[in-house]
Amino acid sequence: MQPREELVSRLGLSGDLPHLEEALTHPSFSNEQRKGECADNQRLEFLGDAVLGLCVTETLMARFPGADEGELSRMRATLVNADALSAWARSVGLGPALRLGRGAQAAGERDRTNVLADAVEALMGAVYLDRGLEAARGLVASVVGEPLAALAPGPSLARDPKSELQERVQATGGPSPRYRVVRVEGPPHRRAFAVVVEVGDRIAGEGTGRSKKLAEQEAARAAILAMLTPPPPDDPALSSAPTEDAPE
Known part of the structure; x- marks a missing residue:
């Protein structure tokens, strides 16, 4: 077929x-x-x-x-x-x-x-x-x-994700998030924007949208999700591996 x-x-x-x-x-x-x-x-x-x-x-x-x-x-x-x-x-x-x-x-x-x-x-x-x-x-x-x-109104949807990210970052004493357009694609009547949000010297999230505003919101939402996702556990093989005695 x-x-x-x-x-x-x-x-x-x-x-x-x-x-x-x-x-x-x-x-x-x-x-x-x-x-x-x-x-x-x-x-x-x-x-x-x-x-x-x-x-x-x-x-x-x-x-x-x-x-x-x-x-x-x-x-x-x-x-x-x-x-x-x-x-x-x-x-x-x-x-x-x-x-x-x-x-x-x-x-x-x-x-x-x-x-x-x-x-x-x-x-x-x-x-x-x-x-x-x-x-x-x-x-x-x-x-x-x-x-x-899987969708339901809640804290992640009921408010502007950019405002929520701003509050979360400020609560930790970090600098205000900065948004940067990294890519623009599509014909003039159907532009698609890709935006990253930076916190300090690192990229905290990336998003795409039909406007810069929507792309920024998606980037902020991705950054919040990353902040709420716990880091992977340490490799047990490494944590249980024997260590050599330090020389006296």
């Missing part, structure tokens, strides 16, 4: 899907064809981003009726970001089904986080056009199902 057929089978999307090929066509492939001969997936990505945002918002409002706007926004950012979408794309084999140009293929673009995340949104747009909103809702449920099951 070909990768595209396997993907369709895994997602339960058998039948006529006129926009599927377009959704799986990376701009690098389209650029290598005759002008106008082959549409890439950027327009469907634009549509799918809106469909995904709507469906996830509906789901969160129904699941967390007591959450306020800020909590809902932060939970949505946790579910809908490049890392989360690309993780789902890898789990269903979306990468092998993409059509890439020769250069992009040679450069390993098929497994890049942003390429996969964009393809997920394009697929969402295709399903919406070809099957309607209910089918799109079903696909969204598949995309966010696992992380949504």
Whole structure:
């Protein structure tokens, strides 16, 4: 079975899907064809981003009726970001089904986080056009199902992670966290930012997002998680190893 057929089978999307090929066509492939001969997936990505945002918002409002706007926004950012979408794309084999140009293929673009995340949104747009909103809702449920099951409003989501990190660092007497953009990817209308947060002379966390603000929040959240994660235990083999007596 070909990768595209396997993907369709895994997602339960058998039948006529006129926009599927377009959704799986990376701009690098389209650029290598005759002008106008082959549409890439950027327009469907634009549509799918809106469909995904709507469906996830509906789901969160129904699941967390007591959450306020800020909590809902932060939970949505946790579910809908490049890392989360690309993780789902890898789990269903979306990468092998993409059509890439020769250069992009040679450069390993098929497994890049942003390429996969964009393809997920394009697929969402295709399903919406070809099957309607209910089918799109079903696909969204598949995309966010696992992380949504573990999601609940709480201290890590109910407040701004940058403020929480600032307070935690200041409580230890450390310098204020500094945020630095280390990478910007994607076309002008779909920028993806990668940001690191530095505490003192070390990188405490890294995050990505569709804006610098969202990327900074993800970096702060990663830094808080690292602070709350206990260090691995010492190697018992080393701790129990005999030591030589010190010379007198």
